[in-house]
Amino acid sequence: MKFGKPVRFLAAVFALGLITSGCSATKGQSKSIDPPPEEADVMLQKALDALSEEDLVKDGEAGGTNSLQCTVYFKDSNGFVVPVSLPMADESKPAQKALEAMVEDGPAKSMLPKGFTALLPKGTVVNSLNIDKNKLATVDFSSEFTQYNGQDERKMLEALTWTLTSFPTVEKVKILVDGQVLPEMPELGTPLNEPLSRMMGINIEFAPGVDPGRTTPVVLYFKGSTKENFNYYVPVTRLISRTEDVAQATVEELVKGPDIASGLMTALTSDIKIIEVSKSADNSLVSVDFGRAFLDADQKASPEAIQEVVLSLIETIHSEKIQLSVNGNTTIQASGNQSISQPVTKPTHINPYKA
Known part of the structure; x- marks a missing residue:
């Protein structure tokens, strides 16, 4: 692979959620339950939609403490500015x-x-x-x-x-x-x-051969990792040749992968075919149809690849949801036996970390 061997992120990093809201209420670890008959992604989205940003969940049974998760940006060891979601006291x-x-x-x-x-x-x-x-x-x-x-x-x-x-x-x-x-x-x-x-960009880089005076910015999320195996997403603003079809260009740049000198990685392989990228009339939904190479040998999609696409498109296009499909089929099986059939939103917490 041109941009380095992908690494597997923790499955827990992949989660459907609300548009990021800076801080949101969380609770301690809850007990696992048997999945209900309705599809998990639909049920999860309904539950999240019903939860106000200011609501605090009382945690009595799980033994945790009430807290706020806030997304704060720091510098990693490679000099990238990176979001980290940290627990903070409820204040x-x-x-x-x-x-x-x-x-x-x-x-x-x-x-x-x-x-x-x-x-x-x-x-x-x-x-x-x-x-x-x-x-x-x-x-x-x-x-x-x-x-x-x-x-x-x-x-x-x-x-x-x-x-x-x-x-x-x-x-x-x-x-x-x-x-x-x-x-x-x-x-x-x-x-x-x-x-x-945010128009200023973040971790700015220029695409090869681009004219600095005629560019379009796209925000791409790639992957970084510490020696202690904390895996995280890194936003990169790549300035590409000026284009009107920014959604298509965003996905194309994702498939190209990170700059090889950056040390970043991607879960997307360079042989992935982009069949179609389209937007709804009100720009609230972007639909992306990939070829079969988006799936692995077990015919499942990488949760990390899904997250890279969702984070990048929502940040660049300012859409609310992303509908993914493979050869026109919107029911995608993801690693971990998750079924992704509904449009996906940005996770509530990016790069959650607990010391």
């Missing part, structure tokens, strides 16, 4: 708590996978965080925010922006330092005259 101001978790030697230090580091400078204090009705988050940091290594400047901004915009109430981010607008970053001069958004 108010979850977005501010997520920012505080991003501070070097802060409250999340002992909770991170080995090799992962926080990107906000040591001692940084979140003086305040306000989110207005236009979904603009204005965050006021202490002066320590400006005391960072210049090599991490863009990574800091990516991590900060993508962490806050994981919350459904935030689309843009404005940065203050001790109450004063920061016009640009002090080390490399990244301009901050306009609020930051």
